[in-house]
Amino acid sequence: MSATFGVIVFPGSNCDHDAYHAMAHVMNAETKFLWHKDTDLSDIDFLLIPGGFSYGDYLRSGAIARFSPIMQSVIEFAEKGGPVLGICNGFQILLEAGLLPGAMLHNKDLRFVCKQTHLRCETSDTLFTRNIEEGRVLQIPVAHGEGNYFTDDDQLKKLQDNDQIVFRYCDSQGNVTDEANFNGSVDNIAGICNTQRNILGMMPHPERAVEQLIGSDDGKHIFESVLNELAVA
Amino acid sequence: MYKATVNVTLRKSILDPQGKAAQNALKNLGLNEVNQVRIGKLIELDIDADNKEEAHKVAETACSKLLANEVMEDFEIEIHEN
Numbered sequence: 001m002s003a004t005f006g007v008i009v010f011p012g013s014n015c016d017h018d019a020y021h022a023m024a025h026v027m028n029a030e031t032k033f034l035w036h037k038d039t040d041l042s043d044i045d046f047l048l049i050p051g052g053f054s055y056g057d058y059l060r061s062g063a064i065a066r067f068s069p070i071m072q073s074v075i076e077f078a079e080k081g082g083p084v085l086g087i088c089n090g091f092q093i094l095l096e097a098g099l100l101p102g103a104m105l106h107n108k109d110l111r112f113v114c115k116q117t118h119l120r121c122e123t124s125d126t127l128f129t130r131n132i133e134e135g136r137v138l139q140i141p142v143a144h145g146e147g148n149y150f151t152d153d154d155q156l157k158k159l160q161d162n163d164q165i166v167f168r169y170c171d172s173q174g175n176v177t178d179e180a181n182f183n184g185s186v187d188n189i190a191g192i193c194n195t196q197r198n199i200l201g202m203m204p205h206p207e208r209a210v211e212q213l214i215g216s217d218d219g220k221h222i223f224e225s226v227l228n229e230l231a232v233a
Numbered sequence: 234m235y236k237a238t239v240n241v242t243l244r245k246s247i248l249d250p251q252g253k254a255a256q257n258a259l260k261n262l263g264l265n266e267v268n269q270v271r272i273g274k275l276i277e278l279d280i281d282a283d284n285k286e287e288a289h290k291v292a293e294t295a296c297s298k299l300l301a302n303e304v305m306e307d308f309e310i311e312i313h314e315n
Contacts, residue, residue, distance in 0.1 A: 060302055067299075096302070103304035105243075110250050150247065150305055 003230035005031040006044040008074070008090075010065050015051035015087065015207060022207040023048070027223045036068040045230055046083050047074060049090030051143070051205060061104060061146050062092035071097055083127055083226060084199045088144055091191070091201030100194055100201045101159070102151035108184025112145040116215060117204055118180065119190050120170040123163050126193050127229040128200045128222050137174045138167075138218035140204040142183075147203040149185035149192075156186055167191035167202055234315040235280045235288035241301045241308045242273035276300055279315070288312050 005023045009016045016033065024031040034044070041047070054065035065071070071093075078084050078099055086094040094100045107113055118139055121132045132138070151159070159165050167190040169180045181188045183203075191202030206219030243249045252270040259267045278295060282288035292310045301308040 059300070063299065063302070095304075101304075103302050105247065105305060106250060108248075108250055110254065152246075152304075 002030050003045040003227065004043055005029050005046045005048060006034045006041065007031060007048045007050055008034045008036060008070060009050075010036045010052070010054035010068060010093075012054045012056055013050050013052035013089070015089075015205065018205070019048050019050040019087070019207040022210045022219070022223065026210045026220070027227060029223075029227060034070060036065070036070050038070050039073045041070075041073050041077050041082075044077070044082075046226060047077060047085070048207075049074075049084065049086040049093055050207070051088030051090060054089055054093065057089075057146075060092075060096065061089060062094075062096040065089075065093045066096040075099065078194075078199050081196065081198050083230075085128060085222075085226070086199070086201040087205055087207060088142075088147070088203055091203055092146065094199060094201045099199050100192055101155050102149055102192070104146045105148040105150050105184070106146050107144070107148050107182070110145075112143075113147075113182055114141070114143040115182075116141050117182070117190070118170050118172050118174075119167040119204060120174050120176060122165050122168055125163060126166060126197045126200060128193075128225055129166060130229060131225040132221045135174060137170060137172065138209075138221065139172075139216040140206050140209045140219055141215070142204045144183070144203055147183045147185065149183075149189045149203070151186060159189075159192055160187070162195055164192050164195065164197075165189055166193050166200060167204070235282055235285065236313045236315050237278040237280055237288060237292035238311045238313065239276040239278065239292060239296055239300060239308055240273055240311075241276065241296075241306050242271055244305055244307050247305055273306075285312050285314070
C-alpha cells in the first residue's frame, strides 16, 4: 500500500504544480490535487499546502484562505495526527489558522527576496527531518515578501524548550548569523513544527530543490523522510 | 445603521519598517520634527445593529477573528451613528 499525497490548491496558489512535480515525478509518490472547496480527505495520508498568493494575499497573507471549506478538514486531519507540510504561503496559512504559533511580518528591508538560502536542520525529531541529522546544512531557495517570522518572547521560549524550531537560516557552513537572517525572523527561524510534531511550516521551498539541474536537490531529504515514515506506519 | 471605523496597527513593540522608511523620507523633506511614523490599515464597516454597544460587539468579533492578527497587531474601534 503506497501513501497518497494531497496538494491543496487555493485560488492564487502558484507552487502547487511544483509541489505536484516534486512528489509525483521526482519522489514517485501517489499524488493528487485537492481543490480548496473539497472537504473529503479520507484517502489522503499527507497534506501539502503549497506556496503562492492565496486570495491575492488580501488583508494579510493566508488570512482569507484559512476560511476555505477545506481548512476545517485540514484542522481535523492534523488533530488526528495526520502529517501536514505548509510551504511559504502554506506556512502563513497554518499560522493564520492557529495550527502553528506566531505570525509573519514584512521582510525587514521590505523587499521581496528570491534566492538560494542555507538552512540548518535543528532537530531530527520530526517525521519531516528523520533522515536529516541535526546540524546538517540544506540549500533550499526562498521567494517571499512576508517571511519575517514573529512571536513574543514567551512563545519563542516555548518553541525553543519544546524543540519546535526545525530550520534556522544560516551561512553555508551552518553558522546561524545575523547576515544569514535576511528577512529578520526572530531567532533566525525558517521553519517550526507544532508540539505534536506532525505539522511543519517553513518559508523556504523544498519542492523547488529536488533536482541538481535547478541548483539543489536537498529538498528531497525532507520528502524522503516523510515517505519513509509513512511506509513504516 | 452604524458605521465602525477600525484602525489596525502593528503592536507598539514591533518595528514597523514601512513607517521607518516613511519617517526617513520625511527627514529628507526637512521634517525633522517627526519622531516616529507608524503605518496601519483603516477599515470601515457598515453594521446593522439595534444599538451602539451591539454594533461595537460585532466589530470586535470581526477584528479578533479576521481583520486583525493579534499576534502582531492592535486594533481600535470607533462606532458612529449613520
